[in-house]
Amino acid sequence: MSLFSKNFFYLILRFFPVLLLFFLVLGDFTFSFHAKKLVTFNLVYVVIYFWVLKKPEMMSYGLVFLAGIINDIVTGFPIGISSIDYLFLCGIASYIRNITLRSSLINDWLAFIPAVLIVNSTHYAILNIFFNIEINHYYLLLSSIFTFCLYPLVGIIFNQIFNLINPRSND
């Protein structure tokens, strides 16, 4: 592999989480998608939580904030609501990172339950109380459950990418 393509590959890997985040919020395909109106999950949450927990240097809070603004504009929610969701998630991930000595996928996964529940509850409360926007709480609960279930699968893939970026890390 030439030096240029090697550097380019590394650059893509280096910005992979941020590129993926913006790709997900900008595209009108949705990975908070619904098959048969039942399976609905939010891949953006997994991306933010995983990378803030594993390597916060690669997931700048400023960019997470911006991604939230873009998501609100694309989906039509009041501007600022997704930013609050995403930043709360960053805060929880950062807190878990601070209190954990040795992280493992299972521990991170279990800590993801309260994280998703807190974030979705905040989301629901703000929209319902202040903006009088009705949200189907059944879908929201399903979304929380499926997002939680999705975490290990996506986590394994992200771990491989993480190991490519940090070959010496054993996490």
Add this chain to the structure above:
Amino acid sequence: METSRDDFIIAVRSAFLKKGAAQRFSLLALIIISFILLSLDFFKFKPIDLFRSFTKDLIYRGSFIASLPFKSVNSSIIIIKDHFILYENYEKIKKELNLIKTEKRESKFLKTQNKELKNAIKDTLKQEKESIVAKVLLDKKSPFLKSVVINKGTKTNLKKGMAVLHRGNMIGRIVEVNYLSSRVLLLSDLNSKIPVKIEPSGDNAIVSGAGNNIGTLLFLPKKSMIEVENLVFTSGTDGIFNEGIPVGKIIKLEDNFFVEFFEDLNQLNYVNIIKYEEEKN
């Protein structure tokens, strides 16, 4: 006990206040900014409307470009599916065509009769109906908010509240207008409430979205005489929509009446917007 509480406070403080490695902003500062932005939306702060409208136009276009590859994959899948059910569709359409031909003859008679009756009661109230075609830029299939973004805005004199149609059937109304784009709240959204009239019983009701292609009937009279397959039209009682725009037909699920919308709200490419003018005497 004291130590563990201190540890908790230190960890929370570190998470929310410390900038950390390669972070330019603290989380708390960004959360405060987000709340400020949210309150600007809540209080409908006018001076930033122009800026907001411009930003939205820009992001909608960016999002449209970003989603092009997925859109082309989706349309290819639909084309392939259509090829597989070609003969089945042909037979179905043939039957429907015969039915429509019969109904058209009846409708022609009713139209003439209606015109004559209107003349008889000297109905001078006329509404100017002008329709424009718009392309659907974004259709984020969120399970929480059912809306689409179209490529027409205030530049083409669109206003909030205008009815949006697809193949002559009602699909939603405009809820946000920017200079070059607008957002249409679909009938299937939980927040969509449309006044309707059910024919032939003539009962008035409100159709509310339920997140899918079936709407809920609200405020239906208790002694209503509606039946399955009755047709639902806009009633025009809100003073914004024209009356008589087809919405759907009545279906019965678990002993309750619902409205099945005529249009599949997940398959929209081009839509018509009915522009309205003030009533002239």
